[in-house]
Amino acid sequence: MAYRLERERTNTTPYILIDEEKNYMRFEGESYLEDVIGFFKEIDEWLTGYLASDFTEFTFECAMEYFNSSTTKLLYNFLVMMDKNATAGKTVTVNWIALEDNEIMIECGEDFQEEMERLTFNIVIAD
16 A cells, blocks of 8 residues: 655644655645654655655655755755656656745755756746
């Protein structure tokens, strides 16, 4: 049975959806909790295993409005894992979604985009 996780957004944590059957993960909202590693532990473990599997395509949509430095490091590590696993026969697409007036999130996406070599990294500007 394919893994599925859905966590509702709170004041300090993002909405999270993982649908392994659809090869899809989405983060949306804000993340400025103290225990970032603990909160994302299950997701990190799943993503590590999933990326080591025989998947053929995977899409990650990140529509974050704000996140703290601990979350920045975690997102970067997730993106590096995805980039390393975007090899022959494995397509990884990141859709970095930012509101047009959120310059910080747009710039963060551009910074992440520059670091990735193999995955498809799209910056999507939303109204």
